[in-house]
Amino acid sequence: MPPANRAVAYLKPGAVEVRTIDYPTLELQDGPGVAPDNVGRKRRHGVILKVLASNICGSDQHMVRGRTTAPEGLVLGHEITGEVVERGPDVETIDVGDIVSVPFNIACGRCRNCKERKTGICLNVNPARPGAAYGYVDMGGWVGGQAEYVMVPYADFNLLRFPDRDQAREKLLDLTMLSDIFPTGFHGVVSSGAGVGSTVYVAGAGPVGLAAAASAQLLGAAVVIVGDLNAERLAQARSFGCATVDVSRGGVDEQIAEILGEPEVDAAVDAVGFEARAHGPDAPEAPATVLNSLMGITRAGGALGIPGLYVTDDPGGVDEDAKSGTPKVRLGLGWAKSHRFTTGQCPVMTYHRSLMMAILHERVHIAKAVGATVIGLDEAPRGYAEFDQGASRKYVLNPHGALDRVRPV
Incomplete structure (x- = not known):
C-alpha cells in the first residue's frame, strides 16, 4: 500500500484546507483543474518526490483570494523541493535518494521553446496555452506540491540535483527559494x-x-x-x-x-x-x-x-x-x-544552478532576506490568512519535518 498523501486544496475565496488525496503515480489522473487532454498522460520520464519543503507564493494567494477561475479542490503549490523516492523507467540521470529543486514551470525539453531555453512557455505540457506550472489555474492541471508527495514529469530535464545531500539539508531553507521566487526576482x-x-x-x-x-x-x-x-x-x-x-x-x-x-x-x-x-x-x-x-x-x-x-x-x-x-x-x-x-514566467532553469552555487558558497542569504518562516502542513490555512493580511514572511511548509532544525544562513 502506498503511504497516505495530504495536501493543501483551494476551497473558495479566502479558504484552503488540508485534505487527503491520492498518492501520485507516473500518470496524470483526472481531477480539479486538469486539462481533459492531459488526463492519462503517462510519465515514464517522471519521478515521485517526498516533499521536503513547499512554499506559499503570492501567486497562490491570488487564487485563494478568488481573483482567478481556480476550481474548488485544486491542490496548490508550485514551489517544491524534495527527495526522489521513485523514478520512472525512462529516467537516466536522477536517482532515488537525490535531493532536488523543482522549477515551478514544467518543461518538456523537446519543443522549440525549451530548446531555446524559454522553459516558461513550453509547448507540450499544457493543451490550453504555452507554459505550465504545478497546482495553478489554467496551467495544465499538474497536481501541486503543497503536499507530502508529488509527481514531477520530465525529471532529467527539469530537476536541479543538489551535489551533496548533507549540505542540501543544512541549507534547505535557502535552497527551497530556488524553485521560484529567487530566480523570479533575479530574472x-x-x-x-x-x-x-x-x-x-x-x-x-x-x-x-x-x-x-x-x-x-x-x-x-x-x-x-x-x-x-x-x-x-x-x-x-x-x-x-x-x-x-x-x-x-x-x-x-x-x-x-x-x-x-x-x-x-x-x-x-x-x-x-x-x-x-x-x-x-x-x-x-x-x-x-x-x-x-x-x-x-x-x-x-x-x-x-x-x-x-x-x-x-x-x-x-x-x-x-x-x-x-x-x-x-x-x-x-x-x-x-x-x-x-x-514580462511572463521566469525561465527558472536559466538561473537556478548559478543561484544554487551562490547559496552554497554563501554569496547570498536569501531565506533571511525574504523572511522565511517554517510552518507545518496543517498550519497552511493560518499561513495563507496571515500572508493575506500582509505578514512580512515567506511561509515554508514542512510536511515531513526536514526543516525542524534548519535555520536561515
Whole structure:
C-alpha cells in the first residue's frame, strides 16, 4: 500500500484546507483543474518526490483570494523541493535518494521553446496555452506540491540535483527559494538591465520583491530602493541594506529624489502585478498603477522587468477592462522614453544552478532576506490568512519535518 498523501486544496475565496488525496503515480489522473487532454498522460520520464519543503507564493494567494477561475479542490503549490523516492523507467540521470529543486514551470525539453531555453512557455505540457506550472489555474492541471508527495514529469530535464545531500539539508531553507521566487526576482532584475553601479527601484516588498532586491545587490547595484504600502515589509527590506519608499505617502519620484538626488532610476522591477493599488493613503485598487509609475521614474533608455503576475481573467477586477486583463497602461510614455519591457514566467532553469552555487558558497542569504518562516502542513490555512493580511514572511511548509532544525544562513 502506498503511504497516505495530504495536501493543501483551494476551497473558495479566502479558504484552503488540508485534505487527503491520492498518492501520485507516473500518470496524470483526472481531477480539479486538469486539462481533459492531459488526463492519462503517462510519465515514464517522471519521478515521485517526498516533499521536503513547499512554499506559499503570492501567486497562490491570488487564487485563494478568488481573483482567478481556480476550481474548488485544486491542490496548490508550485514551489517544491524534495527527495526522489521513485523514478520512472525512462529516467537516466536522477536517482532515488537525490535531493532536488523543482522549477515551478514544467518543461518538456523537446519543443522549440525549451530548446531555446524559454522553459516558461513550453509547448507540450499544457493543451490550453504555452507554459505550465504545478497546482495553478489554467496551467495544465499538474497536481501541486503543497503536499507530502508529488509527481514531477520530465525529471532529467527539469530537476536541479543538489551535489551533496548533507549540505542540501543544512541549507534547505535557502535552497527551497530556488524553485521560484529567487530566480523570479533575479530574472526581474536582469530583465531591467541592472548591474554594477546601477540604481534600482523595486515595486513591492513581498517575497518576490525582496528576492529581487537581494538579487540587485548580488549583481552589484549601487543603490536598491524598495517601495510598498506595508510598513513591516519595508522594514524587512531595510534589514538587509535597501532604501525604502512608502507609497502610502504619495508620489514615488519625490521620495526617490530624496534618496538619490534625482527622481529617476536606471532600472525598475514590478514585483506587484495586477492587484496593485494607487499611491496615497487608503488608495483604491488600480491595476496599471505600478507599470505607469515605473515608466515615470525609469530613465530614458532604461528597462522594466515585470515578474509581477498579470492575468487574462480577473473575476474580481475593478472594472470591465481589469476583468479581462486589460489594464490602462500609459504605453505612450514608455514608447517616448524608449523603454524595454520583459514580462511572463521566469525561465527558472536559466538561473537556478548559478543561484544554487551562490547559496552554497554563501554569496547570498536569501531565506533571511525574504523572511522565511517554517510552518507545518496543517498550519497552511493560518499561513495563507496571515500572508493575506500582509505578514512580512515567506511561509515554508514542512510536511515531513526536514526543516525542524534548519535555520536561515
